[in-house]
Amino acid sequence: MSDQKGILLESGTNELEIVEFQVGQNKFGINVIKVKEIIQPIGITFIPHAHPHVEGIVQLRGEVLPVVSMNRVLGIPVQNKSDQEKFIVAEFNKQRVVFHVDNVTQIHRISWDQIEKPSDIYQGSSSHVIGVIKRHEEMILLIDFEKIIVDINPESGISVESVKKLGKRERSDKKIVIAEDSPLLRKLLHDTLTEAGYANLEFFENGLDAINYLDQITKVTNDIAEHVQIVVTDIEMPQMDGHTLTKKIKEHTILSKLPVLIFSSLITDDLRHKGDQVGAEDQISKPEIAELVLKIDKFIL
Numbered sequence: 001m002s003d004q005k006g007i008l009l010e011s012g013t014n015e016l017e018i019v020e021f022q023v024g025q026n027k028f029g030i031n032v033i034k035v036k037e038i039i040q041p042i043g044i045t046f047i048p049h050a051h052p053h054v055e056g057i058v059q060l061r062g063e064v065l066p067v068v069s070m071n072r073v074l075g076i077p078v079q080n081k082s083d084q085e086k087f088i089v090a091e092f093n094k095q096r097v098v099f100h101v102d103n104v105t106q107i108h109r110i111s112w113d114q115i116e117k118p119s120d121i122y123q124g125s126s127s128h129v130i131g132v133i134k135r136h137e138e139m140i141l142l143i144d145f146e147k148i149i150v151d152i153n154p155e156s157g158i159s160v161e162s163v164k165k166l167g168k169r170e171r172s173d174k175k176i177v178i179a180e181d182s183p184l185l186r187k188l189l190h191d192t193l194t195e196a197g198y199a200n201l202e203f204f205e206n207g208l209d210a211i212n213y214l215d216q217i218t219k220v221t222n223d224i225a226e227h228v229q230i231v232v233t234d235i236e237m238p239q240m241d242g243h244t245l246t247k248k249i250k251e252h253t254i255l256s257k258l259p260v261l262i263f264s265s266l267i268t269d270d271l272r273h274k275g276d277q278v279g280a281e282d283q284i285s286k287p288e289i290a291e292l293v294l295k296i297d298k299f300i301l
Contacts, residue, residue, distance in 0.1 A: 011277040012247030014112050014240055018133075020140055021088065022103040024076040029108070029133065029140045031236060033271060036089045036096065038104050051152045058098060060089065067098045073128065073148055092265040093146060093156065093286050108135070115142060115238040117181070117205065130181060131238050144182065146265050146286065157188070157287050172199040174300050179203075179210040179233040179245055180263075189232075189289075196293045202228075206237040207245030218254040228258060229300045232292070235264040243278050250279035259299035263292050 018029035019038070044056040044067050055067040067087070071078045084103040089096065115131040131142035150157040176198055180186050186203050193201060204210040210233070217227050231249060233242035242262055249255045259281045267275070267285035275283040281299050284292045 011274040012243045014244040015109060016112060016236075016241065017107055017109050018140070018142070019088070019107055020105045021070075021086070021101040022105060023070045023074055023101055024079065026074075026076065027105075027138065027140045028070075028074075028101075029142045030088065030090065030099075030145060031142075031266075032107060033266060034090045034092050034145065036091050039087045039089065041085050041087050041100065053148070053152055055100060058087075060098070063096065065089070065096055065098050067100055068148065068152070070099055070101050090145065091268065093149065094268075095149070095156070097145075097149060099145070108133075108140070112206075112237065112241045112244070113208070113239050117238050130236075147182070147184065171197040171297075171300070174198060174229045175200045175202065175227060176296065176300075177202045177204070177210055177214065177228050177231045179205075179207050179231070179237060179242060181205050181234060181237040185234075185286075192289045193293070193296075196296075198293075198296065207233060207240030207242055207248075209239070211240065211245055211248050214249070214252075214255055214258075218252070222254055224254050224258055230296060231258055231260045232263050232296070233260065235262060235266050243274055246275070246280050247278040261292065261295055261299065 017032040019032050019035050020027055020029055042058055044058055046056045047054065050056065053068055053072045055069045057064050057066055079102070082102070086101055086104045088099040088101060088104065090099060110133060115133055118127065118129050118132055128144050128147055129141045130144040133140040133142065176193065178189060178201060180189060180203065190201060190203070202213070204213065210231070214224070214228065217224060221227065233245050235242040242264065246260045246262065249258055249260055260279070262275045262280045262283040263286060265286045267283045272283055282295050284295060
């Protein structure tokens with residue numbers, strides 16, 4: 001992975017690189033910035049009574065990591081073992097996990113606007129697919145790895161209880177625009193921010209819809225603060241990512257005064273500079289919802 005720099009040094013290009021991997025005969029993708037390394041499988045220690053998706057644990061450079069079988073997660077029967085199997089060592093939400101896949105093939109550089117949102121007709125509420133990439137005669141499915149981990153360990157997700165500890169506040173007149181592509185996380189953000197006293201919420205599935213909404217407001221007023229007080233955005237979203245949304249807001253004559261908070265599983269020490277480059281006021285790692293509320297308290301007008 002070390003020679004795959006390029007886009008990793010840029011922010012706000014609305015592009016990403018994905019690592020393409022196989023499970024069975026199907027092709028899937030993971031954002032390259034979640035991938036720490038790709039290694040050959042090593043010995044797995046079985047853990048009794050572990051979650052069905054967890055094969056066991058491995059020791060990697062002194063760190064004990066769980067190994068998640070993507071075959072089990074996706075419901076794809078395990079074929080005969082082959083020498084093409086790989087371990088994808090990933091890091092997000094301030095944790096490291098190993099994903100066991102049948103093969104890793106190549107890296108693609110694509111634009112977020114090339115990624116289609118899955119249709120509700122075939123997706124289903126329990127689907128792990130968050131995007132579809134059409135390449136020539138084949139399709140690559142982007143997987144929601146955060147959902148995989150929350151399914152295995154629900155306590156790793158957003159907690160309403162952590163917000164309740166902050167105490168009551170009355171901020172219902174403060175308008176927050178939120179860009180988040182995950183239906184599950186939109187609901188969780190709605191519930192937790194409402195619990196925190198922020199009831200005036202406007203949700204969008206991607207950065208493109210959010211910036212179009214904000215643009216429409218600027219056509220009738222030069223004071224955006226009369227209508228919206230802050231923007232909260234994820235990073236990974238079809239059509240337009242959160243870094244590009246932030247950059248467009250900060251480059252806009254009227255919108256530039258809007259505070260923008262990036263709330264994403266991709267906030268790490270190595271990647272924080274990307275949000276800084278596009279002018280975000282602050283960046284909070286999922287699932288630290290209590291910290292997000294405190295940051296909203298700080299920056300909201």
